[in-house]
Amino acid sequence: MSKNCNFIEKLREIGLRPTKQRVKMCEVLFNREKTFHFTINDLVKMISDEMNEKISLATVYNTVHVFQKKGYLKEISINSDKSYFDTNTSAHHHFYDEDTNELIDCDESDIDKINIRKNITGKKINSVEVLVKVASDNQNQK
Amino acid sequence: MSKNCNFIEKLREIGLRPTKQRVKMCEVLFNREKTFHFTINDLVKMISDEMNEKISLATVYNTVHVFQKKGYLKEISINSDKSYFDTNTSAHHHFYDEDTNELIDCDESDIDKINIRKNITGKKINSVEVLVKVASDNQNQK
DNA sequence: ATCTACATTATAATAATTCTAAACTGTTGA
DNA sequence: TCAACAGTTTAGAATTATTATAATGTAGAT
Structure with a gap:
């Protein structure tokens, strides 16, 4: 997934319905210069801070896992109580x-x-x- | 921690009180030919299977962490919901x-x-x- | 034998994650 | 355009791993 919008089209291309929530998450995750690492918690915070919007926790989990399965996010192995993800795949x-x-x-x-x-x-x-x-x-x- | 018993002495040497539970855990963990990997859950099962004994879950957690701190167990980084330990340090x-x-x-x-x-x-x-x-x-x- | 600091225990609390079932929404095709 | 349906979202409950708590037990020193 690359810089700059039209995530709606991109989502459709990879076979995902471009819902409000998914588009928003694309913007938060992929609309930046640099890749970064995050936990689900971080991401929820980013969404509420940057977009002034709340997406259900379950949806954030679901969507992160869908993006991961599609290869746009990578889970990083560190032993910890929580999972870390990387936008650099x-x-x-x-x-x-x-x-x-x-x-x-x-x-x-x-x-x-x-x-x-x-x-x-x-x-x-x-x-x-x-x-x-x-x-x-x-x-x-x- | 090496093969063959007298874990009582060994525990004392490293500054740990040789309680029943710790000695038992030593036997399960270190009294074998080969090193192995386990989760806390695995270990609890091993204790109840091999020793026909129950050690409180909290104690198993505590003791594993003590052994880890002392360098006799190593935690392994894999992303997962649970922690993996290794008797091969x-x-x-x-x-x-x-x-x-x-x-x-x-x-x-x-x-x-x-x-x-x-x-x-x-x-x-x-x-x-x-x-x-x-x-x-x-x-x-x- | 007694004391005391350290250990163990059952249970409650917490935290991350997944499940559930109801409500909602893109998309398709009449 | 709109009904219908499959895929999504949601709040909240359930689950799982782990840590905290507070009462009870015990090893080791005196």
């Missing part, structure tokens, strides 16, 4: 700041291409994710 | 079978050492985890 890795719970993108040059030698019969690799967990240097509070 | 990576929700160890030779070039000021790297998600090859049901 290209293959890339992350730093996770354990002090602030902040997710930071790696770009390609940060980590070499991962070469997987193992291979499981009958299974294909869907994704390879590297998560680098960092925390404050001085305190040994971990 | 050495640095290693995982395959995750999305069909069966099964976690499979990689050994050292499966994935080259990850070289991180990015570095965040004031933060030190606590861990580097690679998660390779796989799923059934034939069906395109993802």
Whole structure:
């Protein structure tokens, strides 16, 4: 899903009814310069802040999962009580700041291409994710 | 924590009171040939199956977290509603079978050492985890 | 044996997510 | 244009994982 509107057409193209709610969520998620990470909670807040509008929590969950299934959002694996999503669906890795719970993108040059030698019969690799967990240097509070 | 008993002494050595419950959990977790992965739920089941005993859920949570803090268990980052733990605390990576929700160890030779070039000021790297998600090859049901 | 700090427990509370069933709305085709 | 239907949204209930609470129990020191 790319910059600039007519999300109505785009939604139709990928076989989704362009409802008010979906169009609004497209605007919040995809109508920006930079990709970003969010939790469902973040997203609900963004919708109510930026659009001054309330979309039912269930709808936000549904729509995020639909967008994910269609490949316009990626879920990020970090162990946590909540799920993190990324509007950047290209293959890339992350730093996770354990002090602030902040997710930071790696770009390609940060980590070499991962070469997987193992291979499981009958299974294909869907994704390879590297998560680098960092925390404050001085305190040994971990 | 290693094979073979006297977990009472071992617990004492690391500054934990060797309570009935902790000793039992040590036996279930560490008294085996192979390391393994589990969720809290799995562990509760193992305790009741293998030891014919019930340990309060709260205690299982507490004790797992204590063992984790002391470095005898490692939490694994996979996105999920629940937390996964590993009795293998050495640095290693995982395959995750999305069909069966099964976690499979990689050994050292499966994935080259990850070289991180990015570095965040004031933060030190606590861990580097690679998660390779796989799923059934034939069906395109993802 | 007694004391005390740490542990355990059952249960309640919280938080994230999913389910449900009723109301609503794009879209299709008469 | 409009009825009809399938797909959507919604509020709220239900579920699931996890953490907090407060009372009771217990290991280890004196």
